Amino acid sequence: MTEEYIYIVTDDTEPAPVEGQRGGWGEDIRKKIGRIKEVKLPISELEQKMNEFLKLVGRLFKQVDQQIGSESDMQLDEVELLVEIGGEGEIKLVAGGKATGKGAITLKFKRVESKQNGK
Secondary structure, eight states, rough: OOOOEEEEEEOSSSOOOOTSSSOOOOHHHHHHOOEEEEEEEEHHHHHHHHHHHHHHHHHHHHHHHHHHHHHOOOOOOOEEEEEEEEEEEEEEESSTTOOOTTTOOEEEEOOOOOOOGTT
């Protein structure tokens, strides 16, 4: 089977040209233009990283659900996460603050009622 790939567009981590060097720009222009690059990632690698991320997130919220359930009649019903894929294929949770979430993927998990409850 042929490997499948996905392209990720991300910020370039290499420094921009320095003023005075060939192709150099002033600092204010570099900030306005920004630099991006396109990275080709194998789907199988991205699937593996996403599966590991979801497994860890699942463990966290299972623990939250158990703690809430043992203390009261409440239960965790829905979780919404913002996730970004980095230039090397790393999966990152966007937590707010300075993180903009621009281009982030929203993952929304909703509790499924069990069939034992008659729903």
